Amino acid sequence: MPVNGFVTSAQAATQAAEALLADAAAKVRERVVMDGRVAPRLLDREQRATHGLAWLATYVEAIRQLTAYAERLNDAGQLSELEELIVRIGLGEYLAQMQGGIPISQSEIVRPADLGLSIAAVAARITPDVHAIIASREPRCSQPARRTRLP
16 A cells, blocks of 8 residues: 555654764764773762653654554555544654653653754754644644544
8 A cells, every 4th residue: 555644754753762862872872982981970879861862762662563554454455534633643642752751750850952952953854744644643633623533
């Protein structure tokens, strides 16, 4: 079955999220590696960055799995509007939080800067597909016509 436009956008957004994770991992690595090895004292000092990197990696894996789910449904001819909305909302929320800050507790948010990423570095990964998915997550589903389609 041909891939629909949403699945193509989800695939592109997944690649962008993976690239952002690679950027963050490189920046955190610069903070904790000395002489080619992880230095325990640097790891302790950079706990917020390393913890944040683990959360970012978890978000990227969730994005991969949501995209893979949409791909499987599309390939089977079963990607309904409901399933697309579910995936779109999930992807949009994960991508938005990766851009603005990932809540890691009720009172703590890890922002890209905590991982050593500049605003420009993050903006470079916000492709048109990422932007479109973020923009379409909640407002689209909050519109009365869309909301009535959700069970």
